[in-house]
Amino acid sequence: MHLVLAAVGDEVEVSVLDAHRAVQDVRRMPRAALPGYVAEREQRAQPRWVWDDTRAWYPALLAEGVRVERCVDLRLCHAILRRAAATASSAIATAEAGPWDEEPPRVTAHPGALFELETPGAGAPRDPVREFALQRDAVDASPDPSALSLLLAAESAGALVAAELTHAGLPWRADVHDALLTEALGRRTPGGRPERLESLLVAMRDAFDAPHLNPDSPVELLRDLRAAGLAVESTRSSELKRQRHPGIAPLLEYKKLSRLLTANGWTWLDTWVRDGRFRPVYVPGGVVTGRWASDGGGALQLPHEVRDAVRPDPGWRLVVADAAQLEPRVLAAMSGDRAMADAGRGEDMYDGIVATGAVRSREEAKYGMLGAMYGGTTGPSARVMPNLARTFPRAIGFVEDAARAGERGESVTTRLGRTSPRPSERWFEQQRAASGEEAGPALTERARSEARSWGRFTRNFVVQGTAAEWALCWMAELRNRLWRMGSGRLEERPHLVFFLHDEVVVHAPQELAEAVAAEVQAAAAQAGRVLFGEAPVEFRVTTAVVESYADAK
DNA sequence: CACGGGTGCGCG
DNA sequence: AAAGCGCGCACCCGTG
Numbered sequence: 344m345h346l347v348l349a350a351v352g353d354e355v356e357v358s359v360l361d362a363h364r365a366v367q368d369v370r371r372m373p374r375a376a377l378p379g380y381v382a383e384r385e386q387r388a389q390p391r392w393v394w395d396d397t398r399a400w401y402p403a404l405l406a407e408g409v410r411v412e413r414c415v416d417l418r419l420c421h422a423i424l425r426r427a428a429a430t431a432s433s434a435i436a437t438a439e440a441g442p443w444d445e446e447p448p449r450v451t452a453h454p455g456a457l458f459e460l461e462t463p464g465a466g467a468p469r470d471p472v473r474e475f476a477l478q479r480d481a482v483d484a485s486p487d488p489s490a491l492s493l494l495l496a497a498e499s500a501g502a503l504v505a506a507e508l509t510h511a512g513l514p515w516r517a518d519v520h521d522a523l524l525t526e527a528l529g530r531r532t533p534g535g536r537p538e539r540l541e542s543l544l545v546a547m548r549d550a551f552d553a554p555h556l557n558p559d560s561p562v563e564l565l566r567d568l569r570a571a572g573l574a575v576e577s578t579r580s581s582e583l584k585r586q587r588h589p590g591i592a593p594l595l596e597y598k599k600l601s602r603l604l605t606a607n608g609w610t611w612l613d614t615w616v617r618d619g620r621f622r623p624v625y626v627p628g629g630v631v632t633g634r635w636a637s638d639g640g641g642a643l644q645l646p647h648e649v650r651d652a653v654r655p656d657p658g659w660r661l662v663v664a665d666a667a668q669l670e671p672r673v674l675a676a677m678s679g680d681r682a683m684a685d686a687g688r689g690e691d692m693y694d695g696i697v698a699t700g701a702v703r704s705r706e707e708a709k710y711g712m713l714g715a716m717y718g719g720t721t722g723p724s725a726r727v728m729p730n731l732a733r734t735f736p737r738a739i740g741f742v743e744d745a746a747r748a749g750e751r752g753e754s755v756t757t758r759l760g761r762t763s764p765r766p767s768e769r770w771f772e773q774q775r776a777a778s779g780e781e782a783g784p785a786l787t788e789r790a791r792s793e794a795r796s797w798g799r800f801t802r803n804f805v806v807q808g809t810a811a812e813w814a815l816c817w818m819a820e821l822r823n824r825l826w827r828m829g830s831g832r833l834e835e836r837p838h839l840v841f842f843l844h845d846e847v848v849v850h851a852p853q854e855l856a857e858a859v860a861a862e863v864q865a866a867a868a869q870a871g872r873v874l875f876g877e878a879p880v881e882f883r884v885t886t887a888v889v890e891s892y893a894d895a896k
Numbered sequence: 897c898a899c900g901g902g903t904g905c906g907c908g
Numbered sequence: 909a910a911a912g913c914g915c916g917c918a919c920c921c922g923t924g
Contacts, residue, residue, distance in 0.1 A: 579903085598904085607906090843908065845908065
């Protein structure tokens with residue numbers, strides 16, 4: 344059962360579709376009546392709600408305590424189908440760009456605001472019933488409709504999860520955060536640097552004999568470091584670390600603390616934490632590969648340093664779960680590399696790779712695999728590649744093929760069919776120019792370099808994108824399992840509060856925490872089966888029940 | 897004074 | 909200790 348929602352003036356129009364996607368019934372109601380209607384329909388059965396944009400509909404429902412099981416986010420699905428190789432000849436993909444291709448308005452964080460994205464009069468009208476039909480036509484005509492259907496369902500479930508994460512918020516102890524900042528940075532001084540930063544500044548000015556040295560200005564800092572006799576090309580910490588000078592230690596310490604202050608200091612705390620919750624805005628589909636991005640608050644870059652401020656409510660616990668070596672396992676599964684799947688049989692896949700004899704140490708295995716998936720060409724990681732290729736020919740061959748396709752300017756696709764963008768027109772022109780008769784060596788080399796660069800992107804795309812699909816399936820499965828573990832509103836049951844590519848945090852009543860950990864495991868196994876069938880790859884997940892996020896792993 | 901590119905660093 | 913991929917954000921700094 345599909346129920347399509349459309350905003351019509353102050354009212355909501357609900358189109359009820361039958362099994363053949365024909366409109367069976369249309370009804371209108373005031374917006375205020377929608378939560379009650381949705382709750383009532385959810386109670387009877389779980390229809391699939393079809394709407395233009397989850398961000399425009401779901402926060403208001405959640406604010407009324409209404410949770411939905413399934414939806415179709417037409418905006419996100421449209422973006423996938425428009426680019427997917429499998430639907431390249433569909434009406435969706437071949438049409439001129441239309442209202443469904445418009446850049447979505449930026450969501451500034453006012454979580455809970457009702458219909459915050461409604462901008463009457465902006466853009467051409469969208470007809471969700473028609474768009475949904477076009478999308479289904481595109482999927483039905485594709486070579487593997489079940490894969491694309493799964494992708495669209497997973498993407499849409501992700502949109503629900505993202506809204507629920509913002510709604511629930513990450514439990515955040517401002518007092519713990521404040522204490523941690525004061526401990527690291529010293530007391531705040533009105534209008535000046537915190538005490539500890541100030542004393543580090545004095546120390547490095549003294550050591551470099553540069554009384555006006557300004558570490559906040561890369562240009563000035565570089566000039567003054569050189570004047571002090573240091574042969575540095577930049578002010579990057581990694582480069583400074585290699586220098587031996589008494590001023591380096593305070594400078595590195597200053598940079599570290601300055602980063603903490605500017606990125607996650609008191610200003611961040613005042614801006615992003617309200618009523619004991621950090622409510623970041625997640626952006627499903629925000630990354631080309633299908634990973635999520637975030638908008639405001641830097642949720643996906645939350646430093647380990649401040650995670651101690653993440654504490655469960657009294658009587659509750661955090662269940663922190665991390666998919667171990669997700670990307671190499673995904674590569675093993677999608678390439679059908681039996682030897683690599685076997686290496687992943689144990690707790691730690693890198694140890695398993697060492698056991699094959701292909702590499703000598705866990706570190707070599709780790710960096711070798713990273714190099715294989717990112718396209719590393721130098722250093723120790725590249726040195727172990729021949730051995731990895733011999734031991735895991737299918738896995739390494741798989742990413743090599745993806746790289747070669749990218750170098751030719753072709754698209755590649757993930758397991759479920761998300762397709763990489765093509766290089767720019769400029770890129771193709773450069774390649775054509777370099778293959779011409781009179782192309783000079785400089786031009787040829789630049790074109791080769793650009794080709795290799797795009798090849799590294801497509802090489803990584805297939806793995807990163809498929810890992811993102813696994814994570815979506817994992818969360819989609821998990822959110823339903825968590826819902827069934829309790830009763831009442833979303834935030835009164837075990838619920839997701841954080842997501843970080845291959846890691847989730849669940850906030851759960853203490854007595855349910857261990858059961859939640861088991862559901863997290865079961866959901867991971869289910870995600871593997873959904874994506875790869877009975878492929879012999881185990882997706883290991885580590886779980887920890889903790890009272891501080893900092894205590895996980 | 898606003899804006900956009902570059903730098904640097906946090907995360908996976 | 910490895911150097912490849914994908915991001916967001918704060919800040920500086922040159923330009924208009």
